[in-house]
Structures are given as structure tokens and as C-alpha cells.
Amino acid sequence: MSVTRARPLLVDPHRSGNDCAHCGARAHSVCNAIDARDLDRLAAVAVQLSVEPGRSFIDEGDPAESFFNVTAGTAKLFKLLPDGRRQITGFAGPGHFLGLAVSASYSFSAEAVELMRICRFSRTKLRTLLDDFPAMEKRLLEVASNELVAAQEQMLLLGRKTARERLASFLIARSEMPVHCLGHKPGSAETVLLPMTRSDIADYLGLTIETVSRTLTKLKGEGLIEIPSTETIIIRRHVALDGIATGVDSGGTR
């Protein structure tokens, strides 16, 4: 990891004035409500890092000394079982916060999917900063609340949806993500870019890579999606796919 001292993502280039439904960030920065003077105090404790694809920067069980703010790229967050089974609990793109945990050690690992830029804060320093910036605390609470809602939605998916519904949900959710949450160049409205591997998708959806592959092939065969390349999917019948995702419709074929 290359280390440079630089301002964190304090002023967001994608600022739109609206909350992001996915990461909950209002302006995709840790402190959108903080003025320029405070901003410099924050920057003083932040270090900006680059993380190569495949490199992990948070390891489950390690002492939780840092707090991160993703500014570019995408990370996968996951937990492992002793025998290697893996559950990816989420993908974190620009604007996401990581390592918020109260406990002394990280409860998950994080690894870059694409080249990332992240801001690292010392958690001890962050703690004192939070006392000075109530607005920041408020933002973090909003973010955490939104992530909790997303986590519950994912529990519904993992516990009760079929493989077909899981893939449909995944594609719909990806297609609805705003540009700034993706961590890579967007396609058109119905073009979904998948920077992660089939293995990552499988571990995110609680399936095997074979089932992911087969299910996508089947959706393609039914004309719901196109797969021009491994990492690109075009949604052809958004309404139908959404119906499958939400379980109102099996989509003709199981």
C-alpha cells in the first residue's frame, strides 16, 4: 500500500444534495455538515492510501485501530469460517465507512476488488474528534442505520429467496446504485458493471459459482438480460426482473 498524507474525501465531487440510498451518505463525505476550518482539523488526522486489487486492508480479528472512508474503487467485506467457507456481507464503494465497530477488534475482513483510494483515521483520534463534531456523529448514525436496513434486506435474500430471485435482486440493486457508489465507470441506465468475480457474487448471495453462472445463463436465455462480457450485464426487461427480485413473480420459469 502506498501511503500519502492528503485530505480525505471531505468535499464530494458527486454532491447532489440528496441522500444516497445505498451508502446513506448525504454528500459522500464524512463531514458534509462541517465547515472549512473543522475540515482541516479532520484532514490532519487522515492518511490517504491506495490499495491494489486483491489486497486486504482489514483483517477479521485484528485490533481495530483504524477507521476508513472509501474515496475510490470497491472493496468486498467478508467473514470466514474455519474451513474456508466465506460470506461476503457487502461491497463498499466511494463514500462508505468501514471499521465503525465499538469492539476492540474487527469483526470482518475487507479486500480491494478494484484499485482503491481510502482515507484512514486513527480510531483513538477519531473518538476525540467526534466529541467536537456532533454533526459527524449524526452522519455516522445515519450511515449505520442505512446499512442496518440493507443488512436486513440481505438477510431476507439469504434466508428466503431462491437462487433466481437472489440474482435478480443483485442485478436490480446494482442497476439502481447511483454512479458515485459503484467505484467504477458506469454504463447506461440498464447496463450493470460487475467488477467482482463470479466467486465473489456467489459468496455474496450464499450460492456456488456454478449456480450463479447457470442462473445468469438462464435469465439470458429468457431474454431478461444480455451478457455481452463477463463483467457486463444489460437488463433487457427491468420490470420483469424486478418482479422476480421482489418475489411477486417467479418469471415464468423457476
Added chain:
Amino acid sequence: MSVTRARPLLVDPHRSGNDCAHCGARAHSVCNAIDARDLDRLAAVAVQLSVEPGRSFIDEGDPAESFFNVTAGTAKLFKLLPDGRRQITGFAGPGHFLGLAVSASYSFSAEAVELMRICRFSRTKLRTLLDDFPAMEKRLLEVASNELVAAQEQMLLLGRKTARERLASFLIARSEMPVHCLGHKPGSAETVLLPMTRSDIADYLGLTIETVSRTLTKLKGEGLIEIPSTETIIIRRHVALDGIATGVDSGGTR
């Protein structure tokens, strides 16, 4: 629901000085760091309610007008698919906060499992109160963080664990819950009380009631647990059961 105006759970009878690993509450109140004067201001906006078993007090999709603090009893929190499939995302006992969501409507439903006492706060009033009580905001952030960790653990369970491992995890987690989180009288250290039905357990673990029943019977047959009554389970071999729960050991039998 009977409605009475009363103090919320501001001073907790179970105060131990330590954080609760499950609900994250330090003293199982919304404002343990708030002094007596502030306490009265909070109480002024809270209403205490009783909820009968089987009655729901939060409905997914309804306008999120209230914020709740459980003071007694247990609720199940769940999401539904249109065809009736249900995922219970958690059980909320004394000290838990509900309805923290930023969005305008509730993202889940909540129904009492046992007779409950809950404190209801108007969310609009709560919002203004939070500005006055930074300590409360901090507490809520801690709580939300802890719930996020629990949610990720549950995703691992739902996505990657076998039925056997899910039941073992559930029993171990229940056995480790401190008295004040249970919402009912505790048994001895290794006696786990299950106030919820098999159907609730199944929907929490992403299984069917038949699989829950069969798996418990099998664990009993192996001498890992005893089932003196439907709602009581005694853990006989805690270490072995924990090994199954964490996936280090299949426990001899699949």
C-alpha cells in the same frame, strides 16, 4: 395496546457497568449518560405501552413516526415476501431500540413474542432531543454498530452454515445472552429458554419448522442437548456445541 404515560427505561435495574454484547446498551437505557434533569425532559416525550403476545406494533411500509425502546418482553422483527415467506431478522429484548431508520417508512415489522412493555418516542421530537443530547446520539451509534456486527454474523449463518450449525449457533448465542436481554426469567447457565415458536426459529434461521425439529432431535440423540420441554433446552456439552456453531467441528455426525 394499553397506553399509559410513564418514564421510559431511563435507569436500568440491571445496570452492571459493562456493555451488553448483544444489544450494545451500556446500562440498557437510551440515555445512561444523561443526568436527572435531562432525564425528565426525555420522559416527557415518551409513552409507555403494553403489547400482548402476537400483536404487532411496527408494520413494514407504514410511516415511521415512532421510535421504541423495549423495556420488558421480547419482539420478533421480520420482513415478508409477497407470497408469505418470512425472514425474522432478529429478536428484540429489554434495552433494544427499534425504528431508528432514517427513511420515512419502517423497513420491517415487529410483533410481540411475549407480553411486552415498550416506550414510544415521537421521532420528530426525538430528532430535536438528539440535538440537545450528544451523549444519546453516541449511545445510538454504539447500538447501531453492534447491531450491524450481529447482522453480519447472521448473514454468515444464513449464507454459509448448515442446518446443524445454524441451530448450534442459535442455542449458543441464546445461552450467552445476559439475563436482561432475554425478556423472560432465565434458567441456569446452560438452560436456554425459547419463548418463540419453532416456526419463529425456522424463519430466523432460514429453515423450515421440520428441519428445526429434526435437527434439535438429532442433537438431543447425540447427547449434546436435552429438551425437557418445547420451550426449554439444556446444553449438555457446551464446548462441542460451540464447535459445531463456529464450524470448527461437524460434531461427528452431519
Added chain:
DNA sequence: CGTTGTGTTGATATTAATCAACAAGTGTGG
């Protein structure tokens, strides 16, 4: 070019779901 990583497709195995029957407990009303 071979090698490696990633993805697809096919054949088979296995887990857990489904369908079904029954047992036990609870409450109701005659």
C-alpha cells in the same frame, strides 16, 4: 506457447424442502 485463473456446462450427489400423518396440549362449549 504453455500455464494459470476464470467462467461455463454437464452428470451426479446431497441437503433441506415438501407432502403427509400423527401426537400432545389448550381452550371451548355442551
Added chain:
DNA sequence: CCACACTTGTTGATTAATATCAACACAACG
């Protein structure tokens, strides 16, 4: 007090969805 319905839980037989095992295609890369 007992028949009855109703709910909840257990157990058995069978099915179905997905995992596993295996082969192969293809692209990236040294």
C-alpha cells in the same frame, strides 16, 4: 367431565433445489 376443534410440534416418505464433482473453453500473461 368429555367431545371437539385448533395449534404446535414431531416424525416419516419423497421430491426438488442447489451443491459437488468433473470436463472443457477462453483469455491474460509470462
